[in-house]
Each structure stands twice: as C-alpha cells, then as structure tokens.
Amino acid sequence: MTLARERLAAFGNAMLGLPRQLPQLALRSIKPNRALIEWCKETIASGHLPVVLCRIERLGDIVATTAVAGHLRQTHGPRARIAWVCAAEYVSLLAGNPDIDAVFVEPCLTTWMMVRRHLAPQTLIVELFLDSDRCCWTGLRVKQHKTGWSIHNYYCGGNSLLAAYSAAAGCPVPDLPPQLPRFTRQRAARLPAPAAAKPRVAVHFSSRDPARSWPIENARTFCHAALAAGCELIELGNERLVSAQPNPVACLPQGSEIASHVEALATVDCFVGVDSGFAHCANALEVPALVLLGAFRNFSGYFPYSGPHARGPLWRCLRSEGSLAQLTPGNVSAALLQLLAAGRLWEQGRGADYRAAVATDAPEHQPPFTQAVAKS
Template identity: 30%
Template sequence: MVDWSRFQKLWTYRFHKYTHIAGKFWSFALKYVQLRQLKRQIGTRQLVVIILSEQMGDIIACEPVAREVRRLHPNDYIIWMVRKAYVELVRYHPNLDGYVIEKCPGERVQLLRSGIFDVVYNMHISHRKCKYCPEDPINPTADKIGLTFDNYYDRGDLLYMFSQAAGLPAITADPKMYIPQSVRQTTGALSIPANPIVIHCQSSHVMRDWPAANWNKLIAWLISTYHYPIIEVGLTTTITETHPKFRSLAGQLSLLETAEVIRQARLFIGIDSGPAHMANAMDTEAIILLGKLFDFVDYLPYSGRFKRGEDITILNDYGHPCAELPYSWVQEAVQERLGQPKLV
C-alpha cells in the first residue's frame, strides 16, 4: 500500500529544493552582473566585502568590524553581505558604501568563487550549509585558527571571535547602531511613555528562553511594585497581562524601531538575543538571563560595555539552562537596578 503522505512530503521537498537551487543560480548571475557594473563605476577603488549575513545579534555585535575595515581601506568601496531580513542593521552605517543581499550560503560560495570581490573579510565559521544547496561554505582563516561551532563560545565574545575569523586583529570595541531620523519619527508616533521597562522573552532558540510563567509572574510583580510602564518587544507576545501599564509591541516593530524603543528604556530585561545586543549598542541599562547552551556553560557573547560590566547584570546559574534560572534571582536583580519601589 502506497504511503501517499510520505510521497507528497518527498516531492514537496524536492520541489522546494530544485526551485531554490535554480533561484540561487539566477540570483547569483544577476548579482555578478550588478557587481561588475559597480566595479566599472568605482574605477580604481577596490571592492571590499564584509561577510556576516546572520544572525541579528551577531551582526550587531560585529558592527565595529565595519569601522576597522574603513580604517584599513579609507578610499575603497566597502559593502556588507547580509540576508534580506537584516539589511536594516547595515543600511545606515556611515562607514559602508552599500550592501549586497545574500540569498543563501550556497550563493555566497558562488560569489566568492567568482573572484568579483577584491578584498574579503569573511566572519562566518566553516560548514554552515544551506539546507538545499550542495556547496559547503569554507572559511580558511577561521579554520587556520581552529574556530569551529564546537568551540567558538569558549574563545571569547562574538566580536572578538568573528573579527579574527575575518583575518583582522581581535577587536574589543563597543558596538553601535545607527538610527535614522525617519525611524525616530515613526517610533515617536507610537506615543511610548517615558522611561519604560522593556522586556524581550523569546529568542530564536528555545534553549535560550526562560519560562512564560516566570515572565508573567515578573510582569505582575513589576506592575504592582513600580510605577514604570512596561513594553514587550520581539516577534511574538509572551505576556498575557492586560493591565494599562503593560503594552506589547511584539511583531509590530522593525529592527531599528525595536532598537529605538530599547534606547528609550529605563531598564531592559531579556534573554540572550538580538534585542539584548541592541541594549548593549544603545547604552541601555540591562539585566540579561543566560544559561547553559549546548556544551557552553561559562560564556559571554557581548563586547564593549556589557563585557566590562557597565550597566549590566548577567544572571547565569552555571551548568543549568536558562529555563532553570531561579525567579527570585531575576526579581532581586530588578530591585538592585531600580531601587526602592515608588508606587503610584
């Protein structure tokens, strides 16, 4: 008897695979032509590419690489290769001349093999493949220093590690984000109360998360104890509270709008995630909840202020996942940061 559901899944997968691969080669061809035209336009200037296409937190953390590459190439044309979802993070950087959107790691391999770039600073670790493409992305520089997915968090913070993977000296600078006036105006139209507590509850990986029940308990306590308004950011809403002092903007903001909301915060409370890196880059006081991630126990992804311990409380029950972080630790950290309650 034919298993039609299995048959359907197989051919659905094959359809997505082959259409993706065909789209990859078409996308590569278009980009190659566009980059050739760009090279003619820039004349004798070298075309320099910085490659770190994902994840959000990684790109924010490694922003100082753009400044260092500009220092090394003051007169050259510098672009950042990035996935479409994260274009905002590099679009307004004053040390970049532009960006190129990466369809997938397989397309990245094709672009690098073409020799279209004069200088390459590739921050990716080897062997993070596209689920459909046969190409295996290799970074010889990362391989030479022994940087792998099994040890990268043991080697230092994200900027420290990935700058070396790109062939640069280890960088330890403070990350920055660049918010255009148009984004500030859009965010201003949201009528966000002054000095909110901004929270972020869910990451891209469940191993980084803290239980929803704990978050809801924390928000109920904050509402009953402090006068600060509370705003949730991120992709999806975790908090079920309907109190007037709480407002969820989850799923409603762009990346830079999220960063601008975090910039205005009296305190940011969140798990290890892109918004946590935004808090670091936007000079916002923060409480970050960490925990064991795979085999990584004692790690710190952040450079700059957070690495120096400025305006930051890092909570980590070493050897235990974030989900097991005691609720009382978070409440006590909030009390230390906000001081005595000022009820209204």
C-alpha cells in the same frame, strides 16, 4: 536540545523549505548580484580598495560584528570602500553607519557563494562565518577551507562573538563596541523622562536556541511583578511570550520590521532579556541591561558581548550554572529594581555613589559584571 539535534533540526528545516527557494536560487545562478559586482569594479577603477564584509543572517551576529567595519576603516584608511552583504531584513540596521559605504542583499549563503566567484580579484572579501556555518536554504557549508573556529569552540577562552567571527575571518578585532549609529542618534534625541514617570522596560525572553530561552511561566510571573512595581513593559520580537496574555504588556504589530523593534528599544529606560539579538542591540545602544545567561552547550561562563559599556556599571548579567529555568522570577525582579536604582543614580551624576554602593554590596555584585544566582 543537544548540538547534534539542533543541527539536524536546522538541516531538516532547510530541506523542507528548499522547494520554495529553488526558483530564486536558479535565477541567482544565471544572474548573480550585478549591483555588487559593478560596485567592486567601479571602486577599483576609481583607485580605491573594495572591501566586502559578508554576514548574511542572525540579528545578534550582525550587530556584534559591526565593529569589524570600523576596524577595517582604520586599518586601510581612506583608500578603502566598505560594503556589507546581508539578508534584506537587516539592511536597515546598517544604514547610516559612516564605516559602511554600501549594503547589498543576498538572501542566503548559497547565493553569496554564487556571486563571490564573480567579484574582481582585487576585492578584499571578509567572510564573518565559522567553519561549521551552513546555508539556511540548502545546508551547504560556506567555507572551502578550515579556520579552526567552529560551533564547538567559538566561545572558548572568553571569546565574544566579535572575537570569534573576526578571528575566523582572518582579521582579529580588539574588544570594540558594536555600532548602530542611526538608532543611537534616535536614543540620544529622546526627551528625558520626568522624575515621577514610570520606568519603561523592554523585555525579550526567547531565542532561536531553546537552551537560551527563559520558560514562559517564569517570564509571565516576572512581568506581572514588574507591572505591579510600576514599570511599563514592551515586549520585543514577533514571538509573543507575555503580551499574548490579557495584561497591559505592550508589543509591536505582528510582522513588524526589525528596525521597528530596535527603534522601540532606543526609547526605553532598560532592557531585560535572554542572550538574543536584542541584547546585542541594547549593548550597541548603551541601554542599561539585565541579561539572563544559563548553561549553553559545552561552554562554561561564556559572555558573548564586546565593548567597554557591556561591562560597565549599568550592565548586569544574571547567570545560572545550569538550566536557564533555574533563574527564578524573584531573582530577575530584584536585579531589575537594583538596575533601575543604579540608572537613576547615574543619570543624576552620582556615578561615584553608585560605584561605592556596588563595592559594599557583595555578593550581589560580583566583579566585573556577573551575578551567579543558580547552580546545577
């Protein structure tokens, strides 16, 4: 699907759903988010600086930009009080983050624009949007000015999501890892698996962008091979690709909250999937990961992840220079077995052995983290 068709489809979906959202939009126009407005006033009255970060939707975008909160905390010091504005389904991801003092709910970008006008002028507003971002309810643009960052160039020059969004917000952030402290603590508290236990692997092969999804047939073939190799699989996300079939691939109940899927991800030995929100969660949790990347729009060799562990020894990227469908189940199965073996070496305190193995295993391991396996 071309970019123009993607944008047309998104606008059409917004228009179809708009009649259902009109009552809430009308109510918000009369009664904007009083809790956020009062929080800003009280913060100013206490002698502090209210900092309001806004990224409403998309799991991967929110997780990737959590590092902005920590950066602003360091930049402004103890004087700052930091709030985040997002849709209700993402609130639990930000809970327990020491760099975020409060989380407020706005259902869409249009309602955010309504409340933004009522915030005290002393408030530092950090909008993590590109110039091209539009409201999913109304199709309205968020920005009233141009930052130069749009859907056409945000991955150019090796930019990660964090780099692009923070630059568009006017506060460029260095290459910092995303933060999900609540779930990181859950992962740290898990019991180590016995040596003979089956590897537990989380999988996710669908994306909102069709070009970043792996074909269902490939996904199912890979899962059958992983099961035959002795792995236990759990499929993340509510869009079932492989667990709908009569096979022992586990999944969460339909309609489970995002937090439940991230909690499940925190318990696994590794993650295998496409470039989606759950890949960003694996990055934040430092879960060993195998991410599948293919050609995407006009971007060549894009890599959306930030943080040193995204490029560490337990992070691998299988890249197709053409369609993602050109990555075969055999490619992915072989890379998974290598990743699991690397994880076992690393957990046994033999990181040096692993690095030596990588250095002598070219071209399977192309520095620093990408393995190209298919060409257009």
